[in-house]
Amino acid sequence: MRSVTDTGDLQPRRRGKLYWALADGWVLARRNLVQIPRIPELVVFATIQPVMFVLLFRYVFGGAIDVGGESYVNYLMAGIFVQTVAFGAVSTGIGLSEDLQKGLVDRFRSLPMARSAVLTGRTIADLVRNLFVILVMLVVGILVGFRPEAGLAGWGGAIGLLLLLSFSFSWIGATIALLLRSTEAVQSAGFIWLFPLTFASSAFVMTNNMPGWLQAFADHQPMTQVMDAVRGFLLAQPVGSHGWQALAWCLGILALFIPLSVSLYRRVAAR
Amino acid sequence: MRNDRPAILAEGLQKSYGKTRALDGLDLRVEEGTILGLLGPNGAGKTTAVRILSTLLAPDAGRAEVAGLDVERQAGELRSKIGLTGQYAAVDEYLTGRENLEMVGRLYHLPKKLARRRADELLERFDLVGAASRLVKTYSGGMRRRLDLAASLVFSLPILFLDEPTTGLDPRSRIAMWDIIGELVSGGTTLLLTTQYLDEADRLADRIAVVDAGRVIAEGTSGELKARVGGERLEITVADGDGLEKAASVLEGYAHGDVRVDAERRYVGTTVAGGPGLLATVVRDFDAAGVQVDELGLHRPTLDDVFLTLTGHAAEPEGDGEISDEKDIA
Numbered sequence: 001m002r003s004v005t006d007t008g009d010l011q012p013r014r015r016g017k018l019y020w021a022l023a024d025g026w027v028l029a030r031r032n033l034v035q036i037p038r039i040p041e042l043v044v045f046a047t048i049q050p051v052m053f054v055l056l057f058r059y060v061f062g063g064a065i066d067v068g069g070e071s072y073v074n075y076l077m078a079g080i081f082v083q084t085v086a087f088g089a090v091s092t093g094i095g096l097s098e099d100l101q102k103g104l105v106d107r108f109r110s111l112p113m114a115r116s117a118v119l120t121g122r123t124i125a126d127l128v129r130n131l132f133v134i135l136v137m138l139v140v141g142i143l144v145g146f147r148p149e150a151g152l153a154g155w156g157g158a159i160g161l162l163l164l165l166s167f168s169f170s171w172i173g174a175t176i177a178l179l180l181r182s183t184e185a186v187q188s189a190g191f192i193w194l195f196p197l198t199f200a201s202s203a204f205v206m207t208n209n210m211p212g213w214l215q216a217f218a219d220h221q222p223m224t225q226v227m228d229a230v231r232g233f234l235l236a237q238p239v240g241s242h243g244w245q246a247l248a249w250c251l252g253i254l255a256l257f258i259p260l261s262v263s264l265y266r267r268v269a270a271r
Numbered sequence: 272m273r274n275d276r277p278a279i280l281a282e283g284l285q286k287s288y289g290k291t292r293a294l295d296g297l298d299l300r301v302e303e304g305t306i307l308g309l310l311g312p313n314g315a316g317k318t319t320a321v322r323i324l325s326t327l328l329a330p331d332a333g334r335a336e337v338a339g340l341d342v343e344r345q346a347g348e349l350r351s352k353i354g355l356t357g358q359y360a361a362v363d364e365y366l367t368g369r370e371n372l373e374m375v376g377r378l379y380h381l382p383k384k385l386a387r388r389r390a391d392e393l394l395e396r397f398d399l400v401g402a403a404s405r406l407v408k409t410y411s412g413g414m415r416r417r418l419d420l421a422a423s424l425v426f427s428l429p430i431l432f433l434d435e436p437t438t439g440l441d442p443r444s445r446i447a448m449w450d451i452i453g454e455l456v457s458g459g460t461t462l463l464l465t466t467q468y469l470d471e472a473d474r475l476a477d478r479i480a481v482v483d484a485g486r487v488i489a490e491g492t493s494g495e496l497k498a499r500v501g502g503e504r505l506e507i508t509v510a511d512g513d514g515l516e517k518a519a520s521v522l523e524g525y526a527h528g529d530v531r532v533d534a535e536r537r538y539v540g541t542t543v544a545g546g547p548g549l550l551a552t553v554v555r556d557f558d559a560a561g562v563q564v565d566e567l568g569l570h571r572p573t574l575d576d577v578f579l580t581l582t583g584h585a586a587e588p589e590g591d592g593e594i595s596d597e598k599d600i601a
Contacts, residue, residue, distance in 0.1 A: 031374055103361035110350060113380075
């Protein structure tokens with residue numbers, strides 16, 4: 001057998017920078033995706049939590065909440081979808097901080113690969129995972145009485161927006177992980193900012209019963225915009241300006257947090 | 272690589288973390304195809320030096336060239352010429368051994384087929400074929416280290432950095448690792464190896480740089496460093512405490528330095544010039560003086576002694592000084 005160091009015939013391929021940013025990102029996304037079924041407890045718990053929310057709100061609080069004519073479960077599910085994909089940002093952060101702590105990022109940083117790939121690989125994998133979780137939640141919703149009326153375009157709009165939100169929040173999660181590094185810190189800090197956004201929103205109640213200042217916040221923050229748009233799409237009701245505002249929020253978040261996390265990643269020197 | 276240039280060159284590297292000065296003007300020079308052992312205790316700055324040389328960290332001051340490329344300005348180009356195995360096995364626990372190696376191959380931009388073939392070759396060479404399809408999570412510490420080293424050899428790498436490659440391994444895995452490292456370098460790879468194990472540096476490295484508090488305090492071959500401590504040590508344990516004084520006065524005649532006496536251990540020792548026939552002469556002198564000797568030995572200085580002499584403190588502050596390479600000539 002030839003020596004380990006005899007590698008003369010190993011010729012790397014030559015392509016442009018953008019090609020490698022995508023190809024390397026995909027190599028890492030695949031790496032993250034094949035791990036999902038190997039750590040089933042992660043998927044199970046990531047699914048149990050929103051299922052609990054559905055059951056609690058549908059059966060415990062639902063009867064006491066007035067959502068203006070619509071059945072509560074029909075109202076609720078848009079909020080649940082958005083909450084579920086938004087909380088996925090925490091997994092993005094945890095996955096990244098674990099790579100940082102275990103020294104894997106050191107290995108990646110010493111390879112001649114695209115610098116952005118660790119981040120794009122992680123966020124793309126989380127996007128795929130979130131798509132799966134959305135489908136699971138849809139089944140759960142239908143089991144407890146959710147009756148969407150959307151046509152093909154409505155479904156496309158709803159799922160498209162949910163995935164866009166998932167992707168943009170993942171980059172926030174990545175930024176938090178790069179700032180804090182320790183998995184424990186990322187785990188707790190990762191949820192803190194999500195709670196007010198999730199509850200001071202139109203997820204579980206209509207915002208017009210909130211105090212004026214809170215309603216002003218709730219009505220304009222990104223999660224409400226996405227919820228209202230998704231709700232409109234799924235229930236075949238007018239979406240109004242929510243669709244555009246949701247889109248603008250998501251693109252704005254991406255425009256801010258992609259460069260921010262990429263530049264943090266360049267500087268991060270995991271010790 | 273041009274031959275007139277060293278494979279690794281560092282000049283005046285400085286790096287601080289807050290108030291802690293990790294590197295304080297570190298200079299290094301490693302010729303192509305040789306192994307330099309960077310030897311020092313925890314916190315001496317070894318890992319920081321490796322991180323700078325492998326492009327992971329920018330120095331605060333100073334400059335470094337690896338394979339003729341500046342580690343800061345030409346980092347991108349340099350990364351396809353170096354391999355790094357850090358202190359923690361940087362492999363993915365939830366991938367199999369083969370998947371880990373294939374992933375690294377793909378990230379070196381090898382086509383899929385080549386990445387797979389290379390992974391198979393390395394699995395075989397590193398004795399991991401049987402475990403190739405198992406998740407790394409189930410691997411032992413030694414297997415992880417081997418996989419980690421294999422991962423840094425996926426691509427043709429003229430220069431390799433190994434940061435404490437055997438820390439935490441059991442003796443058998445350590446020796447297996449040493450064999451692999453030895454083979455690498457016989458294949459022409461330039462290697463910078465950090466270690467806190469003196470015997471490891473002694474066994475693997477062509478030259479050793481002793482690092483303390485972020486600087487190289489001594490550099491040379493293992494033999495040169497040992498010579499700096501002086502000659503060999505003559506060490507005697509007498510059969511009963513009464514003989515100590517007589518033994519000490521016999522040793523005075525040979526001593527190149529102080530004679531140490533430890534009454535509790537019934538020990539007398541000193542540095543001597545050595546030379547053939549020394550022991551026989553000493554034994555005759557003891558006989559003549561009527562000193563009963565339990566144990567008598569001539570010891571070459573170990574790198575432990577070197578470290579102690581150079582830094583004034585022991586090499587392993589945590590006190591796991593299980594390693595010594597003394598040879599009893601008696």
